[in-house]
Amino acid sequence: MPKCAPTYNLRMDSTPFRQRRANLLARLGEGIAILPTAPERIRNRDTHFPYRADSYFHYLTGFPEPEAVLVLVAGQSPQTILFCRDKDAEKETWEGFRYGPEAAREVFGFDAAHSIAEFEAKLPELIADQPVLWYSLGHDADWDARILKAMNAVRAQSRAGRRAPPVIYDLRAVLDEMRLIKDGHEIALMRQAAAIAAAAHVRAMRFAAPGRFEYEVEAELTHEFRRCGAQAPAYPPIVASGANACILHYVANGQRLKDGELLLIDAGCEVAGYASDITRTFPVNGRFTGAQADLYDLVLDAQSAALAEVKPGAPFTAPHEAALRVLAQGFIDLKLLEGSVDGVIESEAYKRFYMHRTSHWLGLDVHDAGEYRQGDTWRTLAPGMTLTIEPGCYIRAADDVPAAFHDIGIRIEDDVLVTAEGCQVLTEAAPKTIAAIEAVMRG
Ligand code: GLY
Ligand code: MN
Numbered sequence: 001m002p003k004c005a006p007t008y009n010l011r012m013d014s015t016p017f018r019q020r021r022a023n024l025l026a027r028l029g030e031g032i033a034i035l036p037t038a039p040e041r042i043r044n045r046d047t048h049f050p051y052r053a054d055s056y057f058h059y060l061t062g063f064p065e066p067e068a069v070l071v072l073v074a075g076q077s078p079q080t081i082l083f084c085r086d087k088d089a090e091k092e093t094w095e096g097f098r099y100g101p102e103a104a105r106e107v108f109g110f111d112a113a114h115s116i117a118e119f120e121a122k123l124p125e126l127i128a129d130q131p132v133l134w135y136s137l138g139h140d141a142d143w144d145a146r147i148l149k150a151m152n153a154v155r156a157q158s159r160a161g162r163r164a165p166p167v168i169y170d171l172r173a174v175l176d177e178m179r180l181i182k183d184g185h186e187i188a189l190m191r192q193a194a195a196i197a198a199a200a201h202v203r204a205m206r207f208a209a210p211g212r213f214e215y216e217v218e219a220e221l222t223h224e225f226r227r228c229g230a231q232a233p234a235y236p237p238i239v240a241s242g243a244n245a246c247i248l249h250y251v252a253n254g255q256r257l258k259d260g261e262l263l264l265i266d267a268g269c270e271v272a273g274y275a276s277d278i279t280r281t282f283p284v285n286g287r288f289t290g291a292q293a294d295l296y297d298l299v300l301d302a303q304s305a306a307l308a309e310v311k312p313g314a315p316f317t318a319p320h321e322a323a324l325r326v327l328a329q330g331f332i333d334l335k336l337l338e339g340s341v342d343g344v345i346e347s348e349a350y351k352r353f354y355m356h357r358t359s360h361w362l363g364l365d366v367h368d369a370g371e372y373r374q375g376d377t378w379r380t381l382a383p384g385m386t387l388t389i390e391p392g393c394y395i396r397a398a399d400d401v402p403a404a405f406h407d408i409g410i411r412i413e414d415d416v417l418v419t420a421e422g423c424q425v426l427t428e429a430a431p432k433t434i435a436a437i438e439a440v441m442r443g
């Protein structure tokens, strides 16, 4: 059994969350911010989906319970207030521990905390006479209705001299900018999520063999995630053998692995809310064929070219453009496409075999928050940003495609942190050269 990657520290330290709240308050300047966490969702009858806090709420609080709202009052005397569930001995017997407002205030470091049962009554009072309401309309219709009801309740008091906030600004837009640059606490968690997922991929490589099922490989991955302290997969694992690898979001994971096929695994885990996102592709029987190796090394070269572009000041698109040029040349060399590299890129002929982009932000969300463009230009990379580099090629069987390449799907995906010097690959413990993969599979 592979050695367990380090697990995260379960003791609650509110320092990074308090710092983020202070940073946000400084950015807001004035007004009141309202940020509810995610609702619980029914899976069937009286059973819920595993609960996960809203990412923005988690970013600012670390508070894990549903039915909670963060209120921030910006201005001369800033205030942080949590509304949460009361303690309830009966419910705690059935469902587990609840902090209750008093302990929540203490442990998570708020200025004040109240029962969520008081929220609706207190809301008009809180927002009255505030110059700005910071709230993200349009994400949750129930919450939108509550907020607008409170606005109307204040408007109804106009003769008493109360005034509802005259503007509503998008709170998430401010938080998106903050979330784009990870702090030390976030980077440490992302390193752990990356290390655990890398160990899981190694375990999957060792386990895979002709005759096993895709779901058995999935079980190895999720076993390793949980064994190492990750709370959950960051997204449904893709375990795609043979032609299934050409389905980008394949999650059925029900097929038997066949000798001679490749297996594409896209799987990452979540540690204290933070995602990793790794893809590796390897032969089910442990040995690449010539055609598989040709395509694999092409994707690996594309990935190396993309990684070389990850550095401060580079436009977000630079890694994608670098990967694309290598892939386009490779598709021409392997007689999958005709023409010149510029021509293949200009006409987008490459999209037949490479139809997705090379990167996305990574963090609390696997496709993380943060704008990719600023005004008319692509955002430039800066230290503290985390993103994936994930070129691939997907070649379905067709008459005009050499038979040796039929139904081969390959993706190689790593998670990278932009540093002052360039970048650090957080997921490098997952082998990716042909020699390294074959050695692990032999071992
Ligand atoms: N696993 C989702 C992605 O690679 O973007
Ligand atoms: Mn990805």
Ligand code: MN
Pocket: 266, 267, 277, 278, 279, 413
């Ligand atoms: Mn992925």
